[in-house]
Amino acid sequence: MAETLRVGIAGLGTVGASVVRVLKEKEAELTRQCGRSITVTAVAARDKNRDRGIDLSGVEWFDDARALAASGKIDVFVELIGGANGVAREAVEAALHAGHHVVTANKALLSQQGLALAEIAEEKGVLLNYEAAVAGGIPIIKTMRESLAGNTINRVFGILNGTANYILTRMEQEKLSFEDCLADAQRLGYAEADPTFDIEGNDTAHKLSILTSLAFGTQISPDDIYLEGISNITQADIQAASELGYRIKLLGVAVRTESGIEQRVHPTMVPTASVIAQVHGVTNAVTVETDILGELLLSGPGAGGNATASAVIGDIADIAKSRPGFQHGPVFGRPARELTPYQRARMRSHEGGYFIRLTVDDRLGVFAAIATRMADNRISLESIVQHASNHAGEGQKTIILVTHETTEAAVRKAVEDITADGHLTDKPQVIRIERAA
Numbered sequence: 001m002a003e004t005l006r007v008g009i010a011g012l013g014t015v016g017a018s019v020v021r022v023l024k025e026k027e028a029e030l031t032r033q034c035g036r037s038i039t040v041t042a043v044a045a046r047d048k049n050r051d052r053g054i055d056l057s058g059v060e061w062f063d064d065a066r067a068l069a070a071s072g073k074i075d076v077f078v079e080l081i082g083g084a085n086g087v088a089r090e091a092v093e094a095a096l097h098a099g100h101h102v103v104t105a106n107k108a109l110l111s112q113q114g115l116a117l118a119e120i121a122e123e124k125g126v127l128l129n130y131e132a133a134v135a136g137g138i139p140i141i142k143t144m145r146e147s148l149a150g151n152t153i154n155r156v157f158g159i160l161n162g163t164a165n166y167i168l169t170r171m172e173q174e175k176l177s178f179e180d181c182l183a184d185a186q187r188l189g190y191a192e193a194d195p196t197f198d199i200e201g202n203d204t205a206h207k208l209s210i211l212t213s214l215a216f217g218t219q220i221s222p223d224d225i226y227l228e229g230i231s232n233i234t235q236a237d238i239q240a241a242s243e244l245g246y247r248i249k250l251l252g253v254a255v256r257t258e259s260g261i262e263q264r265v266h267p268t269m270v271p272t273a274s275v276i277a278q279v280h281g282v283t284n285a286v287t288v289e290t291d292i293l294g295e296l297l298l299s300g301p302g303a304g305g306n307a308t309a310s311a312v313i314g315d316i317a318d319i320a321k322s323r324p325g326f327q328h329g330p331v332f333g334r335p336a337r338e339l340t341p342y343q344r345a346r347m348r349s350h351e352g353g354y355f356i357r358l359t360v361d362d363r364l365g366v367f368a369a370i371a372t373r374m375a376d377n378r379i380s381l382e383s384i385v386q387h388a389s390n391h392a393g394e395g396q397k398t399i400i401l402v403t404h405e406t407t408e409a410a411v412r413k414a415v416e417d418i419t420a421d422g423h424l425t426d427k428p429q430v431i432r433i434e435r436a437a
């Protein structure tokens with residue numbers, strides 16, 4: 001049997017501790033599957049004395065993750081610290097330069113530095129595996145990188161953040177407050193160190209930027225993503241969506257258009273009967289639409305220690321099965337140097353349906369004035385209703401509009417006009433509707 005694969009792990013938090021635990025529990029099974037054993041020989045973390053409920057006897061301790069990464073005593077460096085810069089980045093670079101394979105769950109790092117890191121990995125002939133970085137335990141990277149070869153992808157979209165989906169689900173099903181749901185997501189180990197990344201959509205954007213590169217063969221462009229989080233979503237929106245036959249999900253969407261690639265992250269209304277609307281809690285789902293295969297939907301746990309460890313261990317096992325001298329496939333599906341520059345489609349050109357919730361003065365003529373403004377901007381309405389909600393205050397009423405397919409530019413202009421008319425008593429709420437089977 002081949003020599004054991006020596007694994008060094010940096011970061012022993014939710015994911016790192018789960019990886020150490022599961023590697024130990026599944027040692028015999030993994031040895032059978034990989035034809036060699038996988039052993040954690042070294043770790044780096046901040047606090048040597050913290051009880052993590054894992055057995056680290058016989059494991060070498062490094063105070064500095066960068067020293068572990070460069071050490072000649074490991075074959076694989078597993079980065080589970082987090083953050084786009086600082087130690088995580090320096091350690092991954094050091095590991096690749098030292099000729100070690102790298103496994104990371106760090107989507108922030110890949111979205112900012114993925115291209116540069118891929119170039120080093122490809123030059124050094126080592127693997128840079130990152131299945132855990134996108135949609136947790138769902139094998140979406142492997143699917144897009146390997147199984148969809150030859151397919152031309154037109155749209156990829158999904159629920160890519162477990163924390164946000166967990167919050168929206170519990171707000172809808174249990175009528176809980178946003179803050180209580182977020183606190184639970186943090187307690188369960190789903191949230192990022194800075195949870196604003198989860199709720200303001202940055203984490204979804206990091207993941208989407210990676211999927212976009214894999215889908216369209218473009219360089220990763222994380223700053224070119226239209227971004228809106230879920231912190232403005234209220235019970236009034238959730239209730240109105242439900243009455244209209246929709247559910248609100250935080251989606252990341254990348255779609256090929258005539259003028260470039262549209263990348264957007266925002267709260268989205270999806271038909272209640274669609275498959276993606278049934279994806280609840282910490283579960284993620286990714287839909288890929290291709291010319292040969294058609295529509296593929298993968299769904300599964302998107303965050304949490306064990307689910308994420310499953311993806312990390314799959315990546316380590318792939319390395320254990322690879323052989324020295326074997327030519328590895330490129331990190332983002334095509335050689336890093338051949339990825340084309342990303343061309344952004346303007347958000348104002350986005351076409352789709354819209355849900356618009358307006359709180360207005362309860363005066364005669366307001367309803368008609370709003371309908372006129374929509375017509376002025378050539379927006380065709382699927383429905384316009386005066387909503388009998390108890391969310392509007394005394395002397396106010398709620399008007400809900402659902403548009404047929406129109407453009408973002410037209411909707412922004414119509415809402416601007418209505419605001420300028422002076423009828424609104426609260427900030428208008430605009431939520432895009434996504435076509436989903």
Ligand SMILES: NC(=O)c1ccc[n+]([C@@H]2O[C@H](COP(=O)([O-])OP(=O)(O)OC[C@H]3O[C@@H](n4cnc5c(N)ncnc54)[C@H](O)[C@@H]3O)[C@@H](O)[C@H]2O)c1
Nearest residue numbers: 011012013014015045046080081082087105106303304308
């Ligand atoms: N938690 C999840 O469900 C999940 C899922 C997918 C991906 N991820 C990603 O996995 C990574 C780790 O996430 P987590 O949830 O385990 O975070 P965590 O905060 O629980 O763990 C990170 C650990 O790294 C340690 N650390 C910080 N600086 C360090 C340093 N300089 N050297 C060594 N250790 C250091 C921290 O003390 C902490 O224990 C992040 O990139 C995160 O985005 C997490």
Ligand SMILES: N[C@@H](CCO)C(=O)O
Nearest residue numbers: 161162163191192303
């Ligand atoms: N904070 C992330 C972890 C998984 O990437 C989430 O909630 O989806």
Ligand code: NA
Nearest residue numbers: 131134136138
């Ligand atoms: Na994944």
